[in-house]
Amino acid sequence: MTYVGQGLVNTLLITLIAAVLGLVLGFIVAVVKIAAEHNKWMKIPAAICNVYTTIFRGTPVALQLFIMVFAIFAIPGFKPYAAILTFGINSGAYVSESIRAGILSVDKGQMEAGRALGFSWLQTMVKIILPQAVKNIIPAIGNELIALLKETSIIGWVGSTPGSLTFDLNAAADVIFKNMANYLASGIIVGCCYLVIVYIMVFIFKYIERRLRASDRR
Amino acid sequence: MIDVNNIYKKFGNLQVLKGVTCKIEKGEKVVIIGPSGSGKSTLLRCMNLLETPTYGEVWMEGRLLTPIDPYLHFDVIRKSKTYNAMMLAAKNADPAAAEEALDASVIAEIKAKDLLKKREGKEFAGAIKTLYKENFQDINQARMKMGMVFQHFNLFPHLTVLQNMTIAPIKLKKVPPEEAKEKAMELLKRVGLEDKATVYPATLSGGQKQRIAIVRALAMEPDVMLFDEPTSALDPEMVGEVLSVMVDLAKEGMTMIVVTHEMGFAREVATKVLFMDDGIIKEENEPKEFFAHPKDERLKEFLSKVL
Ligand SMILES: Nc1ncnc2c1ncn2[C@@H]1O[C@H](COP(=O)(O)OP(=O)(O)OP(=O)(O)O)[C@@H](O)[C@H]1O
Ligand SMILES: [Mg+2]
Numbered sequence: 001m002t003y004v005g006q007g008l009v010n011t012l013l014i015t016l017i018a019a020v021l022g023l024v025l026g027f028i029v030a031v032v033k034i035a036a037e038h039n040k041w042m043k044i045p046a047a048i049c050n051v052y053t054t055i056f057r058g059t060p061v062a063l064q065l066f067i068m069v070f071a072i073f074a075i076p077g078f079k080p081y082a083a084i085l086t087f088g089i090n091s092g093a094y095v096s097e098s099i100r101a102g103i104l105s106v107d108k109g110q111m112e113a114g115r116a117l118g119f120s121w122l123q124t125m126v127k128i129i130l131p132q133a134v135k136n137i138i139p140a141i142g143n144e145l146i147a148l149l150k151e152t153s154i155i156g157w158v159g160s161t162p163g164s165l166t167f168d169l170n171a172a173a174d175v176i177f178k179n180m181a182n183y184l185a186s187g188i189i190v191g192c193c194y195l196v197i198v199y200i201m202v203f204i205f206k207y208i209e210r211r212l213r214a215s216d217r218r
Numbered sequence: 219m220i221d222v223n224n225i226y227k228k229f230g231n232l233q234v235l236k237g238v239t240c241k242i243e244k245g246e247k248v249v250i251i252g253p254s255g256s257g258k259s260t261l262l263r264c265m266n267l268l269e270t271p272t273y274g275e276v277w278m279e280g281r282l283l284t285p286i287d288p289y290l291h292f293d294v295i296r297k298s299k300t301y302n303a304m305m306l307a308a309k310n311a312d313p314a315a316a317e318e319a320l321d322a323s324v325i326a327e328i329k330a331k332d333l334l335k336k337r338e339g340k341e342f343a344g345a346i347k348t349l350y351k352e353n354f355q356d357i358n359q360a361r362m363k364m365g366m367v368f369q370h371f372n373l374f375p376h377l378t379v380l381q382n383m384t385i386a387p388i389k390l391k392k393v394p395p396e397e398a399k400e401k402a403m404e405l406l407k408r409v410g411l412e413d414k415a416t417v418y419p420a421t422l423s424g425g426q427k428q429r430i431a432i433v434r435a436l437a438m439e440p441d442v443m444l445f446d447e448p449t450s451a452l453d454p455e456m457v458g459e460v461l462s463v464m465v466d467l468a469k470e471g472m473t474m475i476v477v478t479h480e481m482g483f484a485r486e487v488a489t490k491v492l493f494m495d496d497g498i499i500k501e502e503n504e505p506k507e508f509f510a511h512p513k514d515e516r517l518k519e520f521l522s523k524v525l
Binding site: 112123 | 268368372376385389391435436438
């Protein structure tokens with residue numbers, strides 16, 4: 001059981017770090033892409049961002065993990081971090097599209113009204129557009145985080161032993177199996193862990209959504 | 219106050235403005251009318267640079283809002299490679315001709331045929347840069363002095379009425395929040411909506427939204443107000459309440475530029491009426507004469523339809 005506990009903590013840790021990375025990256029990429037529509041200085045950064053999202057959404061995450069861990073960051077001891085980095089960067093590509101869609105769903109008149117009052121593009125974005133976009137973005141981000149959580153279960157492929165950061169829930173299932181010699185039982189135990197985490201995440205996001213909508217109707 | 223100098227605006231292949239020049243003096247109330255698609259909104263939006271004109275310049279109180287249009291500055295044209303090459307050719311062709319005559323004809327030709335290229339040499343680029351540096355005004359600063367009211371209100375739905383009105387003064391003009399609030403309440407009282415201060419825009423009627431949109435712009439204490447069909451999206455019974463706010467504003471001496479189909483408002487309030495058609499100003503006059511004796515054929519046709 002200590003294996004499950006260890007795996008649980010690591011899975012949560014990996015997901016959390018990757019999620020934060022993904023959110024920050026996704027946010028920046030989304031804003032750069034949208035800024036490029038009116039600002040010629042953003043054209044080249046936006047092109048880079050497009051290459052990034054195309055590659056990371058267009059190839060399997062397992063392949064990305066493989067390349068990052070064994071080719072790009074083949075540094076001893078860096079494996080777990082390279083893996084988390086991969087999940088974060090991969091997630092960022094998806095998150096950026098959700099955020100972009102959320103921003104674009106805000107009525108064009110809002111930007112015009114903000115600009116007409118004298119706000120700069122960035123000020124309008126931050127004070128007027130993003131607060132409205134959040135409502136549309138949150139559900140998509142929730143889905144993305146759940147997908148990310150489950151995606152991290154392949155981290156064991158890069159090699160994991162109890163005690164290392166890559167020893168996540170899924171890896172724990174392997175060890176438990178070896179002890180109990182029962183695939184089904186170990187699978188059910190770990191599966192339940194995933195289920196519970198996902199359920200908690202869904203609950204939290206539902207709550208946030210409700211809060212956001214409440215401020216809408218007042 | 220606002221000087222619109224020969225502006226052109228193209229959207230893709232669609233030439234919407236085809237050389238519009240107009241001057242708006244302090245205190246004037248200019249009403250712009252014209253058929254749908256004639257470029258009225260585009261003209262208004264070029265004034266505060268929500269659209270950037272393809273050619274031409276917009277000036278506000280002696281400061282330039284748009285990029286420099288070299289075609290409007292002959293001494294800049296004279297620094298271009300194209301001009302110098304053409305002058306040289308013209309002189310060789312006719313050595314006896316007077317310098318001024320050649321200069322005038324070359325400049326006329328360059329303007330007529332749009333001959334200036336992207337790169338016209340260092341001197342040309344330098345002249346444009348200097349002229350721009352001397353005259354330009356940061357657009358965000360300029361917009362703080364130009365209120366704009368949109369057809370579809372564009373209130374910020376995530377903010378209360380009061381927050382809608384105070385966000386810009388507080389953030390941009392650094393007015394202390396308490397003071398901004400007081401000022402906003404005063405404005406709300408003026409339009410009879412002080413009881414709506416704490417509600418969100420979604421709960422308001424169209425007429426109320428537009429009145430809030432007007433006072434939101436006024437909260438920045440602008441020197442001029444731009445209105446783009448402020449009553450077109452309203453149910454008929456709400457048009458009056460918005461127009462009366464605008465009439466009051468006019469009486470207080472606000473400089474106003476109004477795109478509207480409300481001919482009554484134009485007659486009553488305007489100091490000048492412009493008729494736009496097909497991207498140019500076809501006729502321009504004080505309202506009495508404008509409506510009583512229209513000269514342009516298209517205007518006669520237009521008035522016969524709307525009056
Ligand atoms: N951002 C844009 N992109 C492409 N075309 C545009 C854009 N804005 C306006 N146009 C086109 O320019 C033309 C003139 O538009 P504009 O809105 O200035 O007309 P208008 O005189 O205000 O008409 P209306 O009375 O219908 O408001 C129209 O054909 C319109 O489709
Ligand atoms: Mg219009």
